[in-house]
Amino acid sequence: MAAWFRRSKQKILSTERRNVAEDLWSKCPGCSEYIYRQELQKAQMVCPTCAHHFPIGCHGYIDLLLDGSNSITELNPGLTSVDALEFKARKKYTEQLAAAEKKTGLKEAVITVAATINKYPIVLAVMDFSFIGGSMGSAVGEKISRAIDYAREHRFPMATISSSGGARMQEGALSLMQMAKTSAKLALFNEADGLFISILTDPTTGGVTASYAMLGDVILAEPGALIGFAGARVIKQTIGQDLPEGFQRAEFLLEKGFVDHIVHRKDLKSTLVNLISFFGYEQAANTA
């Protein structure tokens, strides 16, 4: 073979340039438009073209909704998972937990806080999908249960922001029992006439949907959020046909009567404040 025809470099390198672009621009999964990252951040990570809601994680919602760090008390920050079953599949559960903590900087898949929203006291539990798929194990169930108890004892309204693949398989039946525990706590909260607002974000499925997430006095959802009990793949296998367009999306649940309202992220705070105020809660006197 002639020398001129041989490739002198083994690999064509183009990754460096792409990385730079991705830092500045994000491609919208909804409409495939490229959005300038700063613009996206200014718009609460919602695509200005098609209103696709990008995930913002638990801290994103805390920043978006609450009155600032002075008003926020994190509840049970040190409550974390243990490997009760000495679980090992392809990976050990302990390794998965350590990896999740390292990746996300979070200690668990939920943060629970007592805080104020436009001066109204609130107890808020925010899940984070990036921590083992936002799955609910014993620690998540216990943190949410204690948050509900805290809201009941202080007569504060309670809200949850869900994003979860469901119960955490690595804790077997113990994770299943968290569905019963959180629902039992909501039953007590309900008997004490507490207001519970459940906010569903993309995705909310499985055991979280089949417990507290579907028990809101008012249930709100972000546009386009995937919400369901069974996974789409399992349903497809069961019925042996493709699923209809928009199946298990927030708009589908609204149509079927399982969601009260779909709320754009920019309106989430004002919606919550209006609901809390309408149902008779009062602003705290001494908060900034």
Place this chain on the structure above:
Amino acid sequence: MAKYILEFEKPLRELEDKIKSTKVTALERGIDMSKEIDGLQEKLKKAAEDFYKNLTRWQRVQMARHPERPHSMDYIEAMTDYWFELHGDRHYADDKAIVGGIGTIGGKKMMIIGQQKGRGTRDNLYRNFGMPNPEGYRKALRLMQLAAKFRVPVLSLVDTIGAYPGLGAEERGQAEAIARNLMVMSTLKVPIVIIVIGEGASGGALGVGVGDRLFMLENTWFSVISPEGSASILYRDASKAMEAADAMKVAPDDLVKMGICDQVLPEPIGGAHQDPETSIATVKKAILASLTELEGLAPEELVAQRIARYDKLGQWQE
């Protein structure tokens, strides 16, 4: 004697066949071999006891699915002196995968709810393989609320591989139906006794599985998802169900250690289907004994104890 023999039971059946052929030989040749036969039978009995006591988790899962195993209606028909089935959720339909009705067991009035599998293909299609739709959970809810109104205790027989993952089930709010039951059952003002008679998977089982006492028969399993479901997610390979059953610790003894199951109810050697009468009598005894314990409690005390029971479940550190 079971007609259907599971793969892992075959060595025992071979020993049984050997005894039979020895008997035949003895008869044909006119030799007295009764001592040898007695010895072999004694050996078989010991081997069988040992064998069934030490089943692996995956073997118990298979036993729980044995096609001849007694189902909810078998228990209900045998246990009740009076039984009157109540149908429908008053919203959409009557779910055949959950039966419900009023009855008396040992003279005690009960509201009975049972997840019902079918026997044979046709019956199984009719029962949707024991996988309830939302209307099943809503029927159960209606009946439990009726029971509370008249201070009648609730018995729930759990036997499902999960709530039905279908299109209609999602449209009609499978998750909401289960969630509602969890909330209402946790504060229902009458005793609730749960018996896992076969399989108990996920929210599908828990949706009729919150109560004051939970018993599991010896050859049953209970977990957050079926071993196959978990294997296909965690190992990306449904055939690793055996490993998944061990990893999730799905057997009755495991559930006792987790504090979820109060007591394991023994089955006859070889499983409930070998001697349904004995199994049914065991279940009936457990129900009546727990009713005696629970009946004396004031409704507020009963609910407080139930909530405390679920409050404790789980393990965490802080």
